[in-house]
Each structure stands twice: as structure tokens, then as C-alpha cells.
Amino acid sequence: MxxxxxxxxxxxxxxxxxxxxxxxxxxxxxxxxxxxxxxxxxxxxxxxxxxxxxxxxxLQLDLRLISDLVVVIVSATIGGITFSLLGQPVIVGYLLAGSLIGPGGLNFISEIVQVETTAQFGVIFLLFALGLEFSLDKLKVVGPVAVLGGLLQILILMSFCGLTAALCGAKLSEGVFVGSFLSMSSTAVVSKFLVEKGSANSLHCQVTIGTLILQDCAVGLLFALLAVLGGNSGLLEGIISMAKLVLMLSIFIAIGYVFSLSLLPRFLKLMVQLSSQTNEIYQLASVAFCLLSAWGSDRLGISLELGSFVAGVMISTTGFAQHTLEQVEPIRNLFAALFLASIGMLIHVQFLWNHVDILFASVILVVIVKTIVVTGVIRAFGYNFRTSFAVGLSLAQIGEFAFILLSRASNFHLVEGKMYLLLLGITAFSLITTPLMFKIIPAVLHLGKLMRWFPAERENNQE
Structure with a gap:
């Protein structure tokens, strides 16, 4: 209207x-x-x-959007500074700042759709930077566990939740959705921590990243599945939709591979030459290439995030990956903070406070179940317990794509009312627990070594 x-x-x-x-x-x-x-x-x-x-x-000015962005950025800055002074990860400050200013908090920002749209650039640039630092050769090494293991994790959680729902008298479709919802881990948040730790080259990090990429690829398939679960599409139509998505994904990756071997190195070399006096041209060209790749993948029905990651991987195959990362890092940091604060704005503080016992119990259950499932799957592919457990802890949250799945499921009436708000809160608070999980991973692995949970002689080979 x-x-x-x-x-x-x-x-x-x-x-x-x-x-x-x-x-x-x-x-x-x-x-x-x-x-x-x-x-x-x-x-x-x-x-x-x-x-x-x-x-x-x-020329027109959307003063509402300007005001909202000022509030979000200033609040995220204050939250980041506060938690940095406390020696805690700034990402928690961004999330809590967003929860305070959002509709479920002090309501400084009541219409968040424009802020969320702008903040989407945060995910795009995060995955672009991750692709720049990612080794394609090492991806081939962890390919089987990332692809087959990632799919197996999704199927196990969907089957487990579907069976639990059936035994409890709930709808099977609701249980299957919750399982697909829980199977998503946070590519944006986890990749941010891996980049900050500088440990993206370790084996458990490579397996983690590979699994996250598979989950991002599977989001489109899960969207098609939602139409089937919601009764808006038949089984045959759902299968056809998924097959088309896989075809488009294969075409996109093939085009990117050919381009990275032919025109891309020459283009980047030309941009470096044009940027001999200033890096402005190279920086702008890098951002444009990332956004063009993201837009292209979206037009093919694939996610924006996957397109931006592929753009980073393409540049990583050339000799310009480090230079490109230095140029886009400031942009990435700004939009990443905006994105994380926008996630915090989805938290309905009053409702969650009234159900805080259920919330904490659910978050703990999610962390335990996901850690067990992921660890078991990675272990089944022949990795030692130390590596498997580290991957399990790294993926023990619910990802930002779950917010999108939850919104689509609400449109299909798969979840409504209090269940919707609770799942929203569980997702947000599981993201808040991610910094804690990354902090305890080294301690848990060290304890496991002392307690002889895994053979010490195999750690160096796989880490």
C-alpha cells in the first residue's frame, strides 16, 4: 500500500x-x-x-533510516567498548546493545527492516573476508566430511526432532522443521572468531568452515522443504525445486572457477596498477566484485552469502588475497558490528525474562545435543576425538540463517505465537554463548589431554 x-x-x-x-x-x-x-x-x-x-x-533523505543507523552504531560502539574493557569479546556487546535498543527492549528502534537490510552487508563482507583467507587445497582435504558429514548432521537432527515431536503428540512437520532449524550454525559469528583467532589454518577450523559452507548451501534446499512441510507444495514440486537449486549452484561454481583461472588475475593486476597512487580504486573494485558475485548468486536462487564467499575464494586462488583483505577489513568490521547489533534487536527481552528458566534450559540442551551429534558425525569420518570435539563445540550454536527459516516457517504457520518468540530467543542467546564456547575450547582440549580422552600422539598430525 x-x-x-x-x-x-x-x-x-x-x-x-x-x-x-x-x-x-x-x-x-x-x-x-x-x-x-x-x-x-x-x-x-x-x-x-x-x-x-x-x-x-x-535527492531524497530517509531521515528515519539515518536516525536508526546512528542509534545502532553508537549503541554497538558503547557495547563493544564496555565489553572490551571487561576483557570479554566485543561481539557480546554488539548483541546486547541491539537487544536494548530494539522493539523488545527500550524501543528506540521500532521498525527494524531497513536496518536489517543494511546490516546484511555485514554477513556479505564477513564471508568475503573468510573466502580470502580460505585455502581451496585444504577445502579439498576436508571436502568429504564437510559435504557428507554436514548433510548427515542435518538429517540426524531433523529425524531426531521429528521422532520426538511424533512421540510427544505434536505434528511431525513441526518436529522436522525444528530439526532443520537447529541444524544451522552461525557462519558469520563463527567465521568472525576464527578470523580474530588467526587459527583458520588448523584442521578443526577447516572442518568447521567446510561444514558451515555446506549448511549455507543447504539453506536454499531447506526453504524448498518448508513449502512442503507447510502444505503449500507437493512432494514432487519440492524435489524439483531442490534439484533446480543444486543445478544452479553447480553452474555458479563452474563459472566462478573458470573466471578465477582466466580473467580475474588480469583484472586484479590492472587494479593494482591503477592504484599506484591511492588504494581507492582497488578497494572499490574489490567491494564491487564481492557485491556483484553475491547479486549474481542471489539471481540464480542461491544465497547472497554463498556468492560473497565464492568471490573471496576466487581471489584467494590469485596472489592478491592478502592485499584485498587489507582493503576490505575496515568495511567488514563496520558492517559486521551493524549486523550483530541488528540480530540483538530481534530479542524480545520482556517475554524471555518471563520464561527465563525455559530459555536457559533450552539453550543448554541445544548446545549439548549439537555438540554430541556433530562430534559423533566427525568422529565417524575417521577424525580423532580431539578434532571432532573441537568442531562440535564450534558449531554448538544456532546460526543467523535460522532467523530467516523461522520467519518463513511462521508464514507457513509451522510455528506461531510463543513458540516463535522462544525459538527466536534461543537462537539469539545461543549466539551470545558462542564467545564462551570458543574460550573454553582450548581449556577443554587441554583437560582432555591430561585426562587421556584422546591419544596425544595423533594431535599433531591432525592439528
Whole structure:
């Protein structure tokens, strides 16, 4: 629906005067005489479109978006500084800052769709940087466990949750969805920690990254599965949709491989020559290449994130990976903070506080179950217990793609009401526990060595 009014207002002057002042009103930019044409979607999100009084195109400012971005970035900065001073990972500060300013907190930002869209660049640049640091040769080494093991993890969790739902009297479709929901781990958050630790070349990190990539590839397949579970698509239509997605993915990777061997090295070399005086051209070209790859993958029905990762991997096959990483790192850090704060805004603080016992019990259960399942699968592929357990702990959270799956499932009426809010909170808080998991991994592995849980002589061979 398009309207020239900011909103339908039924308030009289007396009722307006009677309203008490709230601190979030400081951040509200709504006025009675707004002239901007606006688009209002089905969820009452407002988008500024154009100025209807002008005959010609003119520059327009979405002051709401500017105000929201100021609030998010300043809040994330304060949260990051606070947790850095406390010696804690700044990522927790970003998440908690977002939860405070979002609709479920102090409500400084009530319409988060535009902020979330902008923050999506954070995931794109995170995966682009991860692709730059990723070794294609080492991916081939962990390929079987990443592809087959990753698929096996998803199937095990879907089967386990589906069977549990059936035994408890719930719908089988709901259980299968929850299993697919739990199978997702956070590529953005985990990759950020792996990059910060500088341990992306260790074996357990390579297996972790490979599994995360497989999960990202599987997201499109899970979207097709949701239509089947929701009753909006038959089994045959769902299988055809998944087959098309696999075909498009194969075509995209093949095109990227050919391009990385032919034109890409020459293009990057030319950009370096043009950037002899300033790195501005090379930086802009790197970002443009990343975004073009992400856009292309999205047009083929694959995820934006996968396209950005493939772009990074393509550059990593040339000799310009490190130089490119140095150019995009500041951009990556800014948008990563924005993305993590936007995730925090999805947390409904009051609801979760009223159900804090169920929340904590569920998060602990998720961590335990995922660690056991992932460790068992990796162990089945011949890796020692130390490596398998490290991968299990690294993937013991629910990823950001689960938010998208949850939103789609809500549209298909697979989950509704309190279950939706609870799953949302479990996902967010499982991400908050990720810094703790990465901190305890070295301690747990050291303890395992002392307790002789795994043979010490095999650790050096696989780490």
C-alpha cells in the first residue's frame, strides 16, 4: 500500500497533550506535515519513496533510516567498548546493545527492516573476508566430511526432532522443521572468531568452515522443504525445486572457477596498477566484485552469502588475497558490528525474562545435543576425538540463517505465537554463548589431554 500520510492518526489535541513523554520519542522523526510518498508493507514497515511535490527526480533523505543507523552504531560502539574493557569479546556487546535498543527492549528502534537490510552487508563482507583467507587445497582435504558429514548432521537432527515431536503428540512437520532449524550454525559469528583467532589454518577450523559452507548451501534446499512441510507444495514440486537449486549452484561454481583461472588475475593486476597512487580504486573494485558475485548468486536462487564467499575464494586462488583483505577489513568490521547489533534487536527481552528458566534450559540442551551429534558425525569420518570435539563445540550454536527459516516457517504457520518468540530467543542467546564456547575450547582440549580422552600422539598430525 502506498500512502502520502505518515500514518493514520486518530489522536485529538487533547489526547496528544495527555500522552506522557517517553525517552524513545527523542529518536522519532515523525511530523504532522510530512510530504514524502511512502510505501507501507503488510507488517506496517514504512519506506520513504519520493517527493510527490517535485516534477523531477531530486535527492531524497530517509531521515528515519539515518536516525536508526546512528542509534545502532553508537549503541554497538558503547557495547563493544564496555565489553572490551571487561576483557570479554566485543561481539557480546554488539548483541546486547541491539537487544536494548530494539522493539523488545527500550524501543528506540521500532521498525527494524531497513536496518536489517543494511546490516546484511555485514554477513556479505564477513564471508568475503573468510573466502580470502580460505585455502581451496585444504577445502579439498576436508571436502568429504564437510559435504557428507554436514548433510548427515542435518538429517540426524531433523529425524531426531521429528521422532520426538511424533512421540510427544505434536505434528511431525513441526518436529522436522525444528530439526532443520537447529541444524544451522552461525557462519558469520563463527567465521568472525576464527578470523580474530588467526587459527583458520588448523584442521578443526577447516572442518568447521567446510561444514558451515555446506549448511549455507543447504539453506536454499531447506526453504524448498518448508513449502512442503507447510502444505503449500507437493512432494514432487519440492524435489524439483531442490534439484533446480543444486543445478544452479553447480553452474555458479563452474563459472566462478573458470573466471578465477582466466580473467580475474588480469583484472586484479590492472587494479593494482591503477592504484599506484591511492588504494581507492582497488578497494572499490574489490567491494564491487564481492557485491556483484553475491547479486549474481542471489539471481540464480542461491544465497547472497554463498556468492560473497565464492568471490573471496576466487581471489584467494590469485596472489592478491592478502592485499584485498587489507582493503576490505575496515568495511567488514563496520558492517559486521551493524549486523550483530541488528540480530540483538530481534530479542524480545520482556517475554524471555518471563520464561527465563525455559530459555536457559533450552539453550543448554541445544548446545549439548549439537555438540554430541556433530562430534559423533566427525568422529565417524575417521577424525580423532580431539578434532571432532573441537568442531562440535564450534558449531554448538544456532546460526543467523535460522532467523530467516523461522520467519518463513511462521508464514507457513509451522510455528506461531510463543513458540516463535522462544525459538527466536534461543537462537539469539545461543549466539551470545558462542564467545564462551570458543574460550573454553582450548581449556577443554587441554583437560582432555591430561585426562587421556584422546591419544596425544595423533594431535599433531591432525592439528
Amino acid at each position: 502506498i500512502t502520502h500520510d505518515k500514518a493514520k492518526r486518530n489522536d485529538t489535541p487533547s489526547t496528544i497533550a495527555a500522552k506522557s513523554f517517553q525517552i524513545q520519542d527523542v529518536f522519532s522523526l515523525e511530523t504532522e506535515d510530512s510530504d514524502g510518498t511512502q510505501l507501507i508493507d503488510q507488517k506496517d514497515n514504512v519506506f520513504v519513496m519520493s517527493n510527490r511535490k517535485s516534477k523531477y527526480p531530486v
